[in-house]
Each structure stands twice: as structure tokens, then as C-alpha cells.
Amino acid sequence: MRNRSKARRAAPSPAATSPSKNDSVFLSAMRPGERGIVVDLAGGRGLLGRMTSLGFTPGAEVTVVQNYGRGPLIAQVRGARIALGRGEAGRIRVRRRSV
Amino acid sequence: MSSRLFTAVDEATGVGAATTERTVLVALAGQPNVGKSTLFNLLTGLNQHVGNWPGKTVERKEGTLTFNGTTYRLVDLPGTYSLTANSAEEIVAREFIIRDRPDVVVALVDAAILERSLYLVAELVSLPAPVVVGLNMIDVAQQEGIQVEPEVLAAALGVPVVPMIATKNVGVRELVETVDRVASGELPCAPNPPQIRADHREVLDEIERLIAGCAPPPYPREWIALKLLEGDREITKMMQACLPEEHWEAVHDVLRAHDDALVAVASGRYEWIGRMIRAAVTRPRPGQIGLTERLDRWATHPLWGLLILAGIMGLIFGLTYVVGWPLLNLLDTYVVGVLADLARAGLAGAPAWLSGLVVDGIIGGVGTVLTFLPILVIFFAVMGTLEDVGYMARAAYVMDGFMHLMGLHGKSFLPLFLGFGCNVPAVLGSRVIESRRARLLTILLAPLIPCTARMTIVAFLAPAFFGSAATLVSWGLILLALVVLALSGVVINKTIFRGQRAAFIMELPLYHLPNWRTIGLLVWQRSTEFLRKAGTVILPVSVVVWALSVLPGGSVESSYLAQVGRWLEPVGRLMGLDWRLIVALLTSFIAKENTIASLGVLFGSASLTTGGSTGLTTGGTGEGAGLAEVLAATFPASTGLAFLVVQMLFVPCVATVAVVKQETGSWWWTLFNLGFLLLVSLIAGIGVFWLAKLAGL
Numbered sequence: 001m002r003n004r005s006k007a008r009r010a011a012p013s014p015a016a017t018s019p020s021k022n023d024s025v026f027l028s029a030m031r032p033g034e035r036g037i038v039v040d041l042a043g044g045r046g047l048l049g050r051m052t053s054l055g056f057t058p059g060a061e062v063t064v065v066q067n068y069g070r071g072p073l074i075a076q077v078r079g080a081r082i083a084l085g086r087g088e089a090g091r092i093r094v095r096r097r098s099v
Numbered sequence: 100m101s102s103r104l105f106t107a108v109d110e111a112t113g114v115g116a117a118t119t120e121r122t123v124l125v126a127l128a129g130q131p132n133v134g135k136s137t138l139f140n141l142l143t144g145l146n147q148h149v150g151n152w153p154g155k156t157v158e159r160k161e162g163t164l165t166f167n168g169t170t171y172r173l174v175d176l177p178g179t180y181s182l183t184a185n186s187a188e189e190i191v192a193r194e195f196i197i198r199d200r201p202d203v204v205v206a207l208v209d210a211a212i213l214e215r216s217l218y219l220v221a222e223l224v225s226l227p228a229p230v231v232v233g234l235n236m237i238d239v240a241q242q243e244g245i246q247v248e249p250e251v252l253a254a255a256l257g258v259p260v261v262p263m264i265a266t267k268n269v270g271v272r273e274l275v276e277t278v279d280r281v282a283s284g285e286l287p288c289a290p291n292p293p294q295i296r297a298d299h300r301e302v303l304d305e306i307e308r309l310i311a312g313c314a315p316p317p318y319p320r321e322w323i324a325l326k327l328l329e330g331d332r333e334i335t336k337m338m339q340a341c342l343p344e345e346h347w348e349a350v351h352d353v354l355r356a357h358d359d360a361l362v363a364v365a366s367g368r369y370e371w372i373g374r375m376i377r378a379a380v381t382r383p384r385p386g387q388i389g390l391t392e393r394l395d396r397w398a399t400h401p402l403w404g405l406l407i408l409a410g411i412m413g414l415i416f417g418l419t420y421v422v423g424w425p426l427l428n429l430l431d432t433y434v435v436g437v438l439a440d441l442a443r444a445g446l447a448g449a450p451a452w453l454s455g456l457v458v459d460g461i462i463g464g465v466g467t468v469l470t471f472l473p474i475l476v477i478f479f480a481v482m483g484t485l486e487d488v489g490y491m492a493r494a495a496y497v498m499d500g501f502m503h504l505m506g507l508h509g510k511s512f513l514p515l516f517l518g519f520g521c522n523v524p525a526v527l528g529s530r531v532i533e534s535r536r537a538r539l540l541t542i543l544l545a546p547l548i549p550c551t552a553r554m555t556i557v558a559f560l561a562p563a564f565f566g567s568a569a570t571l572v573s574w575g576l577i578l579l580a581l582v583v584l585a586l587s588g589v590v591i592n593k594t595i596f597r598g599q600r601a602a603f604i605m606e607l608p609l610y611h612l613p614n615w616r617t618i619g620l621l622v623w624q625r626s627t628e629f630l631r632k633a634g635t636v637i638l639p640v641s642v643v644v645w646a647l648s649v650l651p652g653g654s655v656e657s658s659y660l661a662q663v664g665r666w667l668e669p670v671g672r673l674m675g676l677d678w679r680l681i682v683a684l685l686t687s688f689i690a691k692e693n694t695i696a697s698l699g700v701l702f703g704s705a706s707l708t709t710g711g712s713t714g715l716t717t718g719g720t721g722e723g724a725g726l727a728e729v730l731a732a733t734f735p736a737s738t739g740l741a742f743l744v745v746q747m748l749f750v751p752c753v754a755t756v757a758v759v760k761q762e763t764g765s766w767w768w769t770l771f772n773l774g775f776l777l778l779v780s781l782i783a784g785i786g787v788f789w790l791a792k793l794a795g796l
Contacts, residue, residue, distance in 0.1 A: 040362075041362060043602075045185075045330045045332075045361065046185050046602070047602045047604075048361050048362065049181065049183050049185045049329070049361065050180070050185060050602060050604055051604060052181075052361065052362060052365035052366075053180035053181035053183070053218055053365070054180060054215070054604060054605075054606060055214070055215045055218075055369075057362060057365050057366045057369050058362065058366060059366065059369075060369070065392070065395075066395075066399060068401055071401065071499070071500045072496060072499050072500070072509075072603060074395070074399060074496075074607060077215075078212070078214040078215040078369075079211070079212040079213065079214050079215055080212045080215045080606055081391070081395075081606065081607040081608075081609075082604065082605070082606055082607065083399075083492065083495075083496045083499075083603070083604070083605055083606075083607050084603065084604045085499065085503075085602065085603030085604065087602075087603075088602055088603060088604045
């Protein structure tokens with residue numbers, strides 16, 4: 001997981017994203033200030049339960065507040081600021097929206 | 100601050116005495132950081148009882164309030180984001196509502212984060228208890244440019260909504276009145292609960308059909324079906340036991356085909372929330388930068404964030420040294436010392452053993468407990484303040500990467516850091532960590548942090564043994580303890596916890612000014628809890644160790660403790676320790692600084708018996724001058740080093756053990772911790788001794 005999200009972070013190359021999910025990236029690859037809509041989530045029951053109860057569900061709008069490219073990052077979702085580990089952020093797929 | 104409500108309550112009590120007595124059971128629910136503790140403290144004041152939920156290490160707070168002749172029993176449910184069985188807190192909260200059937204559930208929500216905080220309400224309205232929504236922090240919401248119309252929200256939800264500002268005691272009286280009117284049936288409460296996302300409606304119906312007639316009361320059938328779809332562990336287990344096997348197989352097949360249903364259920368709730376708030380909320384102007392965002396540019400920055408954290412740590416330590424330790428010494432001299440002198444004078448005619456028991460055993464034990472207080476109060480106040488203003492989450496954020504290397508959580512950092520002052524608040528401070536595994540690991544590792552008392556021993560012995568290299572040795576010992584801590588973390592995490600790491604995902608709450616009432620009550624509750632629980636352990640242990648150190652002959656040299664020391668001498672030899680050094684280690688179980696006092700008795704003046712001084716309990720720095728030199732002359736430096744290493748990593752003091760038991764809620768983990776530390780200290784002691792010998796020390 002960790003490696004995959006690292007690969008995504010560099011630049012979403014066409015090979016790394018399937019054609020059907022054209023414009024979608026992992027949350028961990030988004031730059032500060034970028035906005036998007038959650039497409040889907042991956043993870044075990046525990047993590048999914050935690051993500052959804054903190055506001056991440058498909059259709060939710062997210063804004064990345066802080067992302068230094070390594071370590072955890074901060075995103076705003078449903079009015080709340082949420083800190084996520086890079087691994088966790090690599091399990092949330094987001095469709096970018098132009099600002 | 101609280102005058103408005105309490106005048107009202109007082110007036111009401113006068114009236115209430117005449118009318119019939121009625122007790123209303125109210126549960127207070129809400130997500131973390133919505134101001135639940137503030138409201139609970141405001142309503143109940145000191146009229147509250149803190150304990151644990153039966154069989155759980157989750158804190159249970161309960162209090163009473165009298166208003167308009169009605170007595171309200173208020174139960175503060177743990178703050179949780181949802182009610183799915185991900186944690187003990189969530190299970191506790193929902194079991195209480197389903198099984199104890201409160202007359203009213205007050206659901207507190209944060210108006211500034213309304214959409215997210217209504218998620219818990221979406222779960223609560225599906226349970227069989229009337230809900231009143233407390234719309235808290237309307238002032239913060241207004242600052243952020245968010246306008247909420249309570250009447251519109253109430254009409255949409257179908258339950259009463261009371262706008263309020265708990266920190267300013269605004270709307271609290273109205274909330275209690277509303278609760279009263281709902282409890283008496285005067286005010287209707289007819290919520291329209293959320294539906295599952297349309298694409299899963301049929302599946303839900305199918306499960307409901309399959310479990311029809313088998314849902315164990317008092318659980319509602321629709322609710323069980325929903326929890327099964329969410330993959331709730333507890334409910335799945337319960338239904339597997341309740342349903343006939345072929346029925347369960349059918350249910351299980353449906354569930355397996357829809358293992359993505361959890362997200363659909365959650366989405367359904369947020370869709371419902373979207374409908375509820377659509378008309379009631381006016382959105383803020385986009386692009387507005389609030390105070391929290393401005394502060395976080397510094398507090399969560401990879402470099403500035405660390406520097407700010409370092410500054411705060413420095414402040415805590417400054418406070419401990421400038422205020423805590425002098426207070427501790429004052430208490431030790433003027434309260435414990437004077438008490439001991441008085442007792443000794445009063446018991447002058449009594450047999451020596453009685454005087455010894457009272458002075459060294461009982462007063463010594465009480466003194467140990469008492470002298471912890473100043474440091475503990477400071478730590479509780481600092482931790483409480485940092486948590487209350489919202490900084491704790493930021494500290495966790497900047498430290499997370501580092502702490503994860505040891506299988507810990509970012510939130511483990513501050514409690515562990517407090518351990519440098521004293522291990523007791525480190526263990527107690529682990530409560531801020533939500534993840535059970537990370538909390539347990541933090542507790543198990545906390546005793547490896549070299550506390551001030553252990554460093555005192557190092558500072559006392561190192562100069563005599565190592566001369567000018569003493570500072571280097573001291574730093575080396577601290578480094579060794581931290582390396583051992585890190586390695587232990589990695590090993591325990593990899594083996595016992597099988598490398599599963601706690602997911603790092605948490606809210607960074609909005610910053611706000613500290614609420615002194617909340618913090619004050621927290622300090623009061625934590626301190627009294629420590630006195631009560633740790634006191635009952637420390638006192639008897641202190642008496643027993645004292646008895647072992649004087650019985651049967653009256654002197655340490657011929658005591659049972661010395662016999663144990665001699666019996667353990669073969670083990671001690673492996674690291675160059677003789678029985679006297681072993682006895683000194685054993686007595687450090689009561690308090691680490693006892694080591695020096697015991698050494699003083701065993702080496703300083705052989706004729707001095709414990710009956711003659713408060714030997715075991717007071718620091719014993721008076722007899723110190725010659726003692727360190729005597730030790731350095733008696734033993735080679737390799738033994739001195741091994742002794743200090745063992746001292747650093749050895750079984751912690753009894754106060755720490757008492758709180759480890761209290762916080763883990765398990766003797767198994769407590770004993771595991773003791774055994775683990777014993778083993779680690781022995782291995783390190785033996786290793787260092789032989790390495791030092793090889794190096795020619």
C-alpha cells in the first residue's frame with residue numbers, strides 16, 4: 001500500500017490510473033488547496049468505519065489543507081479538519097475538481 | 100459564569116421540595132470536541148461520580164441535577180463519532196441507550212461542523228429513545244460565517260433543537276426545560292430516521308425478513324439488520340448465536356455478497372443529513388481563513404510544529420522544576436516529616452516495632468502517595484489544557500511519523516514525554532489515545548522512560564564512579580533507556596500485536612480558549628482518583644516492604660529482605676552485584692529514591708537501623724556525602740555501571756504499577772509488564788557488566 005501511494009504521489013501517470021477512473025487520484029497525491037470529490041474508499045471494516053464516521057464517503061467534497069509530500073496530511077471534509085496518515089490517505093480515491 | 104443556570108436551579112429546588120419527586124434518566128451523547136464535558140460539568144458541578152463502565156476501562160461519569168422539582172440522573176456517554184462496534188466506547192454508548200432506555204438522549208452537536216456532527220444523531224434517532232439536539236457553539240459557527248436556523252432544523256429532524264453556547268451558559272436552561280417537556284410527553288419527538296442508500300434497500304429488507312422473529316429484545320429488528328450490513332462485530336456475533344444455523348447461513352451469504360454495504364449505510368446517513376440541513380444552514384463565504392487555519396500553518400508545520408512542541412515541553416518541565424519539586428520537598432519536610440516526628444515523639448514509650456510500623460510503614464507510605472500530588476496536579480492541568488484548547492491533536496500530528504516506528508500513535512508522544520517527570524502521569528495520560536492497542540503499548544512502555552527519581556540516583560552515584568565522565572555516562576544511560584524503549588516497542592508490536600498498526604486518522608478540532616472549569620474538574624477528578632486507587636495499593640505494599648526490611652531481628656542486615664537479597668545473589672553476581680545492592684534495588688519498589696536511603700543504611704553506618712530514621716522513605720541525601728565514595732571504593736566501575744543500568748530499566752515503583760493496573764484494567768497485562776521489565780533490566784545489566792569488564796572498567 002505504502003509503495004503504491006508513493007508511486008501515485010509523484011505524478012498520476014496514465015498507466016497508474018485506469019481509463020474508467022480517468023481523473024481520479026489518491027488523496028495523498030493531491031496538493032494543498034486542491035479540491036475534489038471522494039470516489040471510493042478501500043480498507044478493512046475498522047478503517048472504513050472510522051473514515052466514514054469522520055466524513056469520508058463517496059460524493060463528499062474534500063479540500064487538501066496541508067500535504068508536504070511525506071508524513072501525514074490534513075484534509076477538510078464536511079466542515080471538519082481531518083489528519084490522516086499517508087497510508088490512510090492512499091486508500092481514498094478522489095476525483096479532482098478545478099478550483 | 101454558571102450563575103444563570105444555578106440561580107434557576109436553586110429557586111426551582113425550593114419549589115421542587117413541595118411537589119412530587121420524579122427522576123428522569125438522561126443520557127448525554129455527542130462526538131468528541133463538541134463541548135460535552137463542559138455541558139456535563141455545568142449541569143452537575145461537583146455532584147458527579149466518576150467510575151468505569153462495568154467490565155470496561157472506559158470512564159463512566161454520572162451526575163444529578165434538580166430542576167423544577169424533577170431530579171435528573173445524567174449519564175455522560177463516551178464521546179464517539181458513530182455507534183458501530185469499532186471501540187469499547189461505541190459499544191458502551193449504544194448498549195446504554197438500548198438496554199437502560201434513558202427517558203431522553205441529549206445529542207450535542209457542534210454548529211460549526213454541523214454536517215459531520217449530525218452523523219451521530221443519524222444513528223441515535225434510529226434507537227428507541229427520544230432525542231433532543233443541543234445545537235452547541237453557535238457563536239463559533241457565526242464567527243466562521245455559518246448561520247443555522249434551529250426551528251428549521253427541528254422541523255426537518257422531527258426532534259426538538261435547542262441553540263446554545265455551553266461555555267457561556269447560554270441556552271442551557273432552555274435545554275433542560277426541553278428535556279423535561281420531552282420526558283413528560285408534552286413535546287413530541289417523532290424523528291424520521293435515515294434510510295440506507297437506494298441501491299441497498301432491497302438487501303436490507305431481505306436481511307430483515309431473514310431475521311424476523313429472531314431478533315433478541317430489546318434490540319430493534321431494523322437496527323440489527325442495519326448493523327449486520329455494516330459488518331458490526333458484536334451484532335454479527337450475537338445474531339450468529341441467536342439464529343438457527345440454516346438461517347444464519349442465508350444471512351451470511353447475503354452479507355458476503357454485499358461487503359461494501361458499510362459505505363452505503365454511511366452514505367445514506369450523510370444524504371439524510373444533507374436533506375436535514377439544506378434549508379436550515381446558510382453556507383459560509385468560501386475562501387475565508389479562520390483562526391484555526393492561521394494557527395495551524397505554524398502548529399502543524401513539519402519544522403515549526405516541532406519547535407513549538409519543543410517549546411511547550413520545555414515549559415512543562417520548567418513548571419515542574421520551578422513549582423512542582425519545591426512543593427514536593429515542602430510537603431515531604433513539613434507534612435510528612437513533621438507527621439513522622441510527631442508520631443515518633445508520641446510513640447516514644449511504645450515498643451520500637453510499633454513506632455517503626457507507624458513512622459516508616461504507614462506514614463512513609465502515605466507520604467509517598469502525598470508527595471506525588473504536586474507533580475501530578477501540574478501534569479494533569481497541562482495535559483487537560485492542551486487537550487481542551489485543541490493542541491493535543493496537533494502534537495500528535497507532528498510526532499506521528501516518529502511514534503509509528505515503535506508501533507505507537509502520534510498521541511502517545513506527550514504522555515510518554517511526561518514520563519521524564521514521573522511515570523505515573525505518563526500512564527494516566529495515555530487515556531487521550533483512542534486506539535486501544537496504541538494505548539496499551541504506551542502504558543507498557545511508559546515505565547522505561549527514566550523518571551526524575553531515577554535520574555536523582557544516577558546523579559548521586561555517577562560522579563563517584565566515573566568522575567569527569569559522569570555527565571557522559573548519565574546521557575548514555577538516558578539514551579540506553581530510550582533505545583530499549585524503542586526496541587521493546589518494535590518487538591512487542593511485531594510479536595504480540597502482530598504488526599497491526601493503529602490507523603492514523605483523527606480530527607483536528609478548532610482551537611478555542613480553555614475552559615477552566617472543565618480543566619479544574621478534570622484535575623480534581625484525576626487527582627482524587629489517584630489518591631483513592633493508588634493509595635490503597637501503595638500503603639499496604641509500603642507496610643509489607645517495611646516489615647520485610649526489619650523482621651525478624653529489627654535490622655536490615657538480618658531481615659527477610661536481606662535473606663531474599665542473599666538468595667538472589669547468584670543472579671546479581673552475573674552483573675557484579677552483591678546482596679546489599681540487590682536489597683537496594685528491591686526497596687526501590689516503594690519509591691525509586693529509596694535506593695539511596697537503603698544504600699545508606701547498608702553501607703553508610705552499619706550500626707544505623709531503619710528504626711532510627713525514616714530511612715526507607717525520605718530521600719536520604721543527608722548521609723550522602725561519604726556514601727557514594729564508599730560505594731565507589733567497594734565496587735569496580737563495571738558493577739556501578741551495571742547497577743545504574745538495572746536501576747534505569749528495573750520494575751517501576753509501586754505507584755506506577757498501581758496505575759498500570761488501573762489503566763489496563765487487567766492483572767495479566769500488569770504482570771506481563773513487570774516480568775518484561777525485569778527480564779529486560781537483567782539482560783541489559785548483565786550485558787553492560789561484561790562489556791564494561793571487557794573494556795577494562
